Amino acid sequence: MLHVLRAAWPLFLGMAFLMLGNGLQGTLLGVRADIEGFATVVSGVVMSGFYAGLLAGAVLAPRLIGRVGHVRVFAAFAAVASAAVLLHAIVVEPILWTAMRLVSGFSFAALFIVAESWLNSETRNDARGRVLGVYMIVSSGGMAFGQILLNVADPADFVPFTVVSVLVSLAVVPMLLSTGPTPKLAPAGPPDLRQLYRSSPLGVVGVVTSGVVVGSVLGMGAVFARQSGLATADVASFMFAVLAAAMMVQFPLGYLADRFDRRVVIIAAVAVSGAAGVGAALVGGGAGLALVVVAAAIGFPLYSISVAHTNDYLGADAMVAAAGGLTLLNGVGAALGPFAVSLVMSGVGPLGFALFLGAVELALAVFGFYRTFRRPTVPADVRGPTVLIPRASPVATALAQEAALAQIEAEAALLAEEMATDGATTDRAQTRP
Numbered sequence: 001m002l003h004v005l006r007a008a009w010p011l012f013l014g015m016a017f018l019m020l021g022n023g024l025q026g027t028l029l030g031v032r033a034d035i036e037g038f039a040t041v042v043s044g045v046v047m048s049g050f051y052a053g054l055l056a057g058a059v060l061a062p063r064l065i066g067r068v069g070h071v072r073v074f075a076a077f078a079a080v081a082s083a084a085v086l087l088h089a090i091v092v093e094p095i096l097w098t099a100m101r102l103v104s105g106f107s108f109a110a111l112f113i114v115a116e117s118w119l120n121s122e123t124r125n126d127a128r129g130r131v132l133g134v135y136m137i138v139s140s141g142g143m144a145f146g147q148i149l150l151n152v153a154d155p156a157d158f159v160p161f162t163v164v165s166v167l168v169s170l171a172v173v174p175m176l177l178s179t180g181p182t183p184k185l186a187p188a189g190p191p192d193l194r195q196l197y198r199s200s201p202l203g204v205v206g207v208v209t210s211g212v213v214v215g216s217v218l219g220m221g222a223v224f225a226r227q228s229g230l231a232t233a234d235v236a237s238f239m240f241a242v243l244a245a246a247m248m249v250q251f252p253l254g255y256l257a258d259r260f261d262r263r264v265v266i267i268a269a270v271a272v273s274g275a276a277g278v279g280a281a282l283v284g285g286g287a288g289l290a291l292v293v294v295a296a297a298i299g300f301p302l303y304s305i306s307v308a309h310t311n312d313y314l315g316a317d318a319m320v321a322a323a324g325g326l327t328l329l330n331g332v333g334a335a336l337g338p339f340a341v342s343l344v345m346s347g348v349g350p351l352g353f354a355l356f357l358g359a360v361e362l363a364l365a366v367f368g369f370y371r372t373f374r375r376p377t378v379p380a381d382v383r384g385p386t387v388l389i390p391r392a393s394p395v396a397t398a399l400a401q402e403a404a405l406a407q408i409e410a411e412a413a414l415l416a417e418e419m420a421t422d423g424a425t426t427d428r429a430q431t432r433p
Contacts, residue, residue, distance in 0.1 A: 023146020044342020
C-alpha cells in the first residue's frame with residue numbers, strides 16, 4: 001500500500017489541483033450566471049453542458065488515448081480546459097458558455113480517464129480498495145475545498161477564472177514529471193444496457209437517479225443558493241457543506257450496505273433525503289437550507305451502493321464489463337439533471353430545487369419498495385463489498401469493480417484455507433487411537 005502511494009503521489013497531487021479547479025469552476029459559473037441575470041432555464045442549459053461533455057468524453061476519449069497516448073492527451077486537454085475557463089470571463093454570453101462547458105466536460109473526462117488508468121496500472125489487486133479510498137478522499141476533498149476558493153475574489157471579476165485556469169495548469173506538472181510507465185487502456189465494447197437493466201433494475205435506476213441528483217446539485221446548487229438570497233461567502237459555505245456531508249455519509253452508508261439488504265439501505269436513504277427535500281420546500285429559510293444539504297448529500301454515495309447492488313446479480317466476468325454501461329447511464333442522468341431542475345425552479349422559484357431533489361429521491365424509494373416484492377434478496381455470504389467510487393468515470397467504476405472482485409477472491413481463498421485446516425484437524429482426530 002505505502003509502495004503504491006509513494007509511486008502514485010504525482011497522480012494524487014495532480015488530481016488534487018484538478019479537483020480544486022473543477023470544484024471552484026462549477027460554483028463560480030453558477031454564481032456568475034446569476035450575477036449576469038441569466039434566466040434560470042438558461043443557467044440550467046449552460047450547466048448541463050459540462051455533464052453532456054463529460055458523457056461524450058467518457059465514450060470517445062479512450063479511443064483518442066489509444067491513438068496518441070496518455071501523456072499527450074493529458075497535456076493537450078489540460079491546456080484546452082484551462083483556456084475554456086478563461087473564455088467564460090472574456091465573453092459573457094450563454095451560447096458560448098454552453099459550448100465551453102461542453103469542451104470543459106470533454107476535457108475533464110479525458111483527464112480523469114488518464115489519471116485513473118494510470119492509478120489502475122500501478123495498483124495490485126490486493127490494494128485496489130484502499131488505494132481507491134485514498135483517491136476518493138483526494139477527489140472529494142478537492143471538490144469540497146474548491147468551494148472555499150470562491151472567496152478569493154469577487155465572482156464578477158476576472159480573478160476567480162484565472163485561479164481555476166492556474167489550478168488546472170498546475171495539475172499537469174506532477175503528472176508529466178512522473179517517472180512511472182505509461183499505462184495501457186484496454187478497449188471496451190459497447191455496453192448492453194437492456195441486459196444490465198434485466199440483471200438489476202433497482203441498481204440501474206439508482207445509478208441514473210444518482211446522476212440526476214449529483215448533476216443538479218453541482219450544476220444548479222450555487223444558482224439555488226444565490227436565488228435564496230445568500231451572499232457569495234455563504235454560497236461557498238453552502239456548497240462546501242453539501243460536498244463535505246456527502247463525503248462523510250458515504251462511509252456509514254457503505255458499511256450498512258455491506259451488512260444489510262442493499263435494497264433496504266437504498267430505500268431508507270432516499271426516503272430520508274426525499275423527505276428532507278420536500279420538507280425544505282415547505283419550510284424554507286435557514287432550516288430549509290439545512291434540509292437541502294441532507295437531501296443533496298445522500299445522492300452522492302447512492303452511486304457506489306447502486307453499483308454494488310448491480311454487481312450482486314452479475315457474474316465475475318461481467319462486473320468489469322458493466323462499468324461502461326453504468327457510467328453511461330449515470331452520465332445521462334447528470335446531463336439531464338441541471339436542465340430538469342432549472343425548469344422546476346423557473347415554475348415555482350428557488351425552492352423548486354429542493355422540491356425536485358425530494359421528488360426524484362422519493363420516486364426511487366417507491367420503485368425500490370416495489371422491487372423488493374419482485375425478487376428475493378441476495379444472501380449476505382454471496383454479496384460482494386461496496387467499494388466507494390469518487391466519480392462516475394468508466395475507469396473509476398471499473399477500478400471499483402476490480403477492487404470488489406479482488407476482495408471476493410481473497411475472502412474465497414481464506415474460506416478455502418479455513419475449510420482445509422478444519423478438514424485436516426478432523427482427519428487427525430479420527431486417526432487417533
